[in-house]
Amino acid sequence: SQTIHQWPATLVQPVGSPLSLECTVEGTSNPNLYWYRQAAGRGLQLLFYSVGIGQISSEVPQNLSASRPQDRQFILSSKKLLLSDSGFYLCAWTGGPQETQYFGPGTRLLVL
């Protein structure tokens, strides 16, 4: 069966520091992968999606970037974090009927 992992689970970072969040998927090949952010009490905002290695589409202009160095690995990065980058970061993959998206456990980021 398919499994999606994210780490770290929780992160507290100072403003201006770099960021690297990792997502890996097991049990499937060539998945579509997604990064979402959910601010406190808000809906899900799609940040990036990828249909294959090295293929990244950005949905929202920001100081974040994404990379897909391997088929089942998706990385979210920033060179300098802002206070507004705080939130719950979710990785998802698409599979099964009707392009269903399945979410990882998420990373809670607090920028101070």
Place this chain on the structure above:
Amino acid sequence: QKEVEQNSGPLSVPEGAIASLNCTYSDRGSQSFFWYRQYSGKSPELIMFIYSNGDKEDGRFTAQLNKASQYVSLLIRDSQPSDSATYLCAVIGGAQKLVFGQGTRLTINP
């Protein structure tokens, strides 16, 4: 107009009653519709999807789709306190991207 709209709630329902959650969408060409449940501090988990007009039942959950009215709903029968969560409606719109509503917070009162 938002692409996917939900009443943010909170919606309060007594235990054992039917909870009714509603969602409207703006893209008439949308084909697939999803309901996710998100407990506080956790990631969303899929409850069910629907793509044909009418009802789809899975245990205590029933999804209803009316494409003419651009309306999708989720009914939860025999509501339990464990059903208390935020329910997210999602629609596959243009460019095959999943668009989420803001979510409805549901509270089941014992």
